[in-house]
Amino acid sequence: MSTGLFQKTKPAARCYSLAVWLGIISGFISALVKSGTEGILPPRLLTEGAPPVTLLKNLGVDVTHWAYTYSEQVVYYGGNLVHILFSIVSALVYCVGAEIFPKIKLWQGMVFGLIVAIAFHGILMPIIGISTPVWDLRLEEIISEIFGTALWVWVIEIVRRDLRNRITKKPDPEFQ
Numbered sequence: 458m459s460t461g462l463f464q465k466t467k468p469a470a471r472c473y474s475l476a477v478w479l480g481i482i483s484g485f486i487s488a489l490v491k492s493g494t495e496g497i498l499p500p501r502l503l504t505e506g507a508p509p510v511t512l513l514k515n516l517g518v519d520v521t522h523w524a525y526t527y528s529e530q531v532v533y534y535g536g537n538l539v540h541i542l543f544s545i546v547s548a549l550v551y552c553v554g555a556e557i558f559p560k561i562k563l564w565q566g567m568v569f570g571l572i573v574a575i576a577f578h579g580i581l582m583p584i585i586g587i588s589t590p591v592w593d594l595r596l597e598e599i600i601s602e603i604f605g606t607a608l609w610v611w612v613i614e615i616v617r618r619d620l621r622n623r624i625t626k627k628p629d630p631e632f633q
Contacts, residue, residue, distance in 0.1 A: 462560050466630035471556040475624060476617075477549060483616035484548030488541040491609040500601035509539035511587040547573055548613045555617060559631035562614060570610030578602055 501507065506514075513520050513535050520535030551569055554561040561569050582588040618629065627633060 463558060464560060464631075465557055466559060467633065470627075470630035470633040472621070472625060472630075473553060473556060475621060476552040476556045479617045479620055480549030480552035481545055482620065483552065483613040484545030485541060486616055487548060487609045487612040488544035490612045491544065491605050492537065492540065494605035494608055495601060498597070498601040498604060500598040500605070507536045508582055508587040509536035509543075512539060512585075515585075515587065544609070548617075551610070551613055552617050556630055559629065562629075566610040566614035567607055570606045573610070574602060574606045 510520055510533075518535065520533055523535035523538070524531050524533045526532070551561060551566060554569075563569075578588065579591045583590040622628060
C-alpha cells in the first residue's frame with residue numbers, strides 16, 4: 458500500500474459493483490440538489506442559455522421538442538438530462554475512485570468537486586464555447602457555482618458513505 462496523496466486501499470476491501478450503484482444513485486440525487494441550488498441562486502441571467510442546452514444546440518439537437526407538461530407548465534428536459542448524466546458520470550468516477558484512493562474524499566469530497574468545477578467550468582466549457590471564460594464570469598455566477606458544487610459533491614459523499622456502510626456493514630476500505 459502506497460502512502461501520501463495516491464495512497465491505495467487493500468484490493469480485498471473494495472466493492473466495485475456497489476460503488477457503481479452508489480455512483481448512479483448519488484449522482485441522480487445530487488443532480489436534483491444542484492438544480493435546486495441554481496433555482497435559489499441562479500448562476501445566469503434569464504437572457505443567457507444554460508450550458509447543457511447550448512451544448513445540445515451546438516450538436517444540432519433541437520431541444521424545443523424535448524418537453525413535457527407538469528402542473529400546467531412546459532418543462533424542457535434536454536438540458537436537465539445532460540446535467541443529470543454529467544452528475545451521474547462524475548459520481549461514478551468519485552464513488553469508484555473512493556474505493557481505491559481514499560484521498561479523493563478530502564473535505565468530504567470538496568477537493569474533488571473543486572477540481573471538477575475548475576476542469577469543466579473553468580477550462581473545458583469555455584474552450585468548446587458553451588460558457589464564458591472564468592475571468593468574464595459575474596460574481597453571482599461564481600458564488601452560485603461554488604456553493605452549488607460544494608453542496609453537490611457533499612451529497613454524493615454522504616449518500617455514498619451512508620449507503621456503503623449500511624449495505625456492507627463495514628467502514629470504508631481504508632479503515633479495513
